Amino acid sequence: MKRPQLIRPALLEARNITRLYGPKQGCEEIDFTLHQGEVLGIVGESGSGKSTLLRVLSGLEKPDNGQVIYHRSEPSFSELTGTDLTTPEPAHTGLGGAEGALDLYAISEARRRALLRMEWGLVHQNPRDGLRLGVSAGANVSERLMALGQRHYGNLRAASQDWMGRVELDPRRIDDAPRTFSGGMQQRLQIARTLVTEPRLVFMDEPTGGLDVSVQARLLDMLRTLTRQLGLSVILVTHDLAVARLLAHRLMVMRQGRVVEAGLTDQILDDPQHDYTQLLVSSVLTP
Ligand SMILES: Nc1ncnc2c1ncn2[C@@H]1O[C@H](COP(=O)(O)OP(=O)(O)OP(=O)(O)O)[C@@H](O)[C@H]1O
Numbered sequence: 001m002k003r004p005q006l007i008r009p010a011l012l013e014a015r016n017i018t019r020l021y022g023p024k025q026g027c028e029e030i031d032f033t034l035h036q037g038e039v040l041g042i043v044g045e046s047g048s049g050k051s052t053l054l055r056v057l058s059g060l061e062k063p064d065n066g067q068v069i070y071h072r073s074e075p076s077f078s079e080l081t082g083t084d085l086t087t088p089e090p091a092h093t094g095l096g097g098a099e100g101a102l103d104l105y106a107i108s109e110a111r112r113r114a115l116l117r118m119e120w121g122l123v124h125q126n127p128r129d130g131l132r133l134g135v136s137a138g139a140n141v142s143e144r145l146m147a148l149g150q151r152h153y154g155n156l157r158a159a160s161q162d163w164m165g166r167v168e169l170d171p172r173r174i175d176d177a178p179r180t181f182s183g184g185m186q187q188r189l190q191i192a193r194t195l196v197t198e199p200r201l202v203f204m205d206e207p208t209g210g211l212d213v214s215v216q217a218r219l220l221d222m223l224r225t226l227t228r229q230l231g232l233s234v235i236l237v238t239h240d241l242a243v244a245r246l247l248a249h250r251l252m253v254m255r256q257g258r259v260v261e262a263g264l265t266d267q268i269l270d271d272p273q274h275d276y277t278q279l280l281v282s283s284v285l286t287p
Contacts, residue, residue, distance in 0.1 A: 008035035010071050011201060011233050012057065017066035019056050024256040027053040030066070032252060032262065034201075039227055039234040041248030041265065043241060045280070049257040050237040051205060057235060058122055058203045059104050059112040068104040070115070070201075117147055121194035125206040127186035130193065131178045137164065137189055138174035144197045163192040167222060184215035188222070195226060204236045208243055220246050241284050245269055253277045 012034040020026040027049035034040050042050045055061040057068055104112060116122065124130040131140050138160040145156055161171035167188040169181075178186055187207065194202060207223065208216040224247055227234055238244050244251055244265060251268045253261040253276065261274040272278045 008037055009073070010034070011036045011038075012071070012235070013067075013069040014053075014057060015067040015069065017053065017056055017063045017068065019052055019061060019063045020257070021052075025049075026257050027056070027254070028257045030259060032259075034233060034235060036200075036233055037231045038250065039232070039236060039248045041244035041251045042235065042237045042254060043239065043244050043251055043280070044254035045239060048254040050239070050254055052257075053254070054203055054205055054235065054237050058120065059116050062105050067106075070102045070104055072100045072102060072119070072200075117144070118197070119200050121197070121199035121202040123190055123194050123202065123204040123207050125209045127178075127183070127190040130190040131186060133177070133179055135177075136175045137169070137178055137181070140178060140189060140193045141196050144193065148197060159196060160192075163196050164189075166226070167192045168218075182215075184211050184219060187211065187219060191223070191226070195230065195232075198230055200233060202232055202234045204234060206238055206240075207236070208240070209238075216243075223247060241269060241281065253280065 010033045014030050014032050017030040018026075018028050020028060025047075030053055032040070042053060044050055052061070056063045059068070102115075104115075107115075122130065132143070135143075138157060141160040141163050142150075142156040145159060150156060150159075157174070161174055164171045164174060169185060169188055169192070173181075178189055181189060191207070204223075208219050211219065220243060226232070227247065234247070236244070236247055248265045250263065251261075251265050252259050253268065253272075253274065255276045261268060261272065261277045268277060269281055272281050
């Protein structure tokens, strides 16, 4: 008997996105839908446009063309905070489409930033870009909770300690400054700081890049556990196919700013169709 397919609702849609700095420099005509609970890996060699696309998707850089549509569902953080992202602004018509669909670049920059701060999360390759180095580890973790309106000192501290434990950091180091942590520990702290609010959508840019191989392996393992436990929806940029294999359900392969192949991770890596993907995959396998 054929099993019914479970169709997960769409969370983020890229519609014909183009952001070019020069010919083939940036990303061009990108279309895809990310569904709830899905990890989408964007892979490709250096300069293929992965980071440009991630910046556009995460609201940091306006595309030259195309739309990023975010499908919000209840309960929303606006209910928690009193901020309403869906109310159209005076000169704003960007809420077309399905109810709760937000056109990312049709809302004000302030609202876009609020979205990134409160419903989304961004894990940078360099943890120093995502941490506040002047405050303690605990304050780093609890900051996003405070942005959501939580004020109780004891609860914030307990949440910070809990999350430090979940990312395998010693909770007794809650008052230490991040700069006293190793690179791998800082990355775990950045992940705790990002995930503490259980964001609906997380963007990760080479989250294990720049770390020793053994540190990478542990971090990857932890990321995989957390994404599964929390059912996170993730857009992950990586040039490392092993990272993509471990974390991503689906892959998009980019070359010179365009998507050359997309599909289920195992399908793409075990049976690549496009010449470029075949080259990428074989270059990893060849010693
Ligand atoms: N702000 C910018 N101004 C001008 N050119 C840019 C800018 N950002 C990216 N580019 C160019 O766009 C192209 C794609 O860069 P991008 O950083 O998106 O690629 P990538 O696949 O993420 O590479 P890497 O893995 O090395 O980070 C490159 O040719 C790059 O030089």
